Amino acid sequence: MERLAKNETIFLGAVGDADKVPDHISLWGLLIKIRREFQQEINVRPAKVFDGVSSPLGNPKDFDLVVVRENSEGEYSSVGGRMFHEEHEIAIQSSVFSKRGTTSQAMHYAFELAKSRGSRVKSATKSNGIYHAMPF
Numbered sequence: 001m002e003r004l005a006k007n008e009t010i011f012l013g014a015v016g017d018a019d020k021v022p023d024h025i026s027l028w029g030l031l032i033k034i035r036r037e038f039q040q041e042i043n044v045r046p047a048k049v050f051d052g053v054s055s056p057l058g059n060p061k062d063f064d065l066v067v068v069r070e071n072s073e074g075e076y077s078s079v080g081g082r083m084f085h086e087e088h089e090i091a092i093q094s095s096v097f098s099k100r101g102t103t104s105q106a107m108h109y110a111f112e113l114a115k116s117r118g119s120r121v122k123s124a125t126k127s128n129g130i131y132h133a134m135p136f
Helices: 023-037 099-117
Strands: 041-046 064-070 073-083 092-094
Touching: 023 073, 064 073, 064 099
Parallel strands: none
Antiparallel strands: 041 064, 073 092
C-alpha cells in the first residue's frame, strides 16, 4: 500500500491464478483492500478497438465505450457471514447500496464523462429480479 500511495494513478490488470490463488483471496486480499484504502469508489473501464488490432466484432469501426460502475458497495459489501458446519453450513451475504455511492458518485461521474465525450449514458441493472437494491 505504501508503494501504491506514492503514485497518482494505479493501472491494475487481471490478477490471480485459479490454480494457485482462489479468486476470493485475490479480490478481498488485494483488489478490495486497494479500493477501500484509497477510496476508489468509481471503476472506469474504457473499451475500444485500436488500429492494427484484430477484433471479434463484426464491424468494430466505431466501437468506443466506457463502463462506469460503483466500486466498493453492492456485491463488494462484506456484510454477512457463515454458520453451522458441513452439510448444514449456510452463507449469507447482503449487498449494501448508499445514495452517495450510487447517485452522487457513479451516476454523476458517468453523466459528466458522457457529456465530455459527446455521448450518452446507458444503464444496465437486474432491477426486474433484485427487487429492492437495483431500482434504488
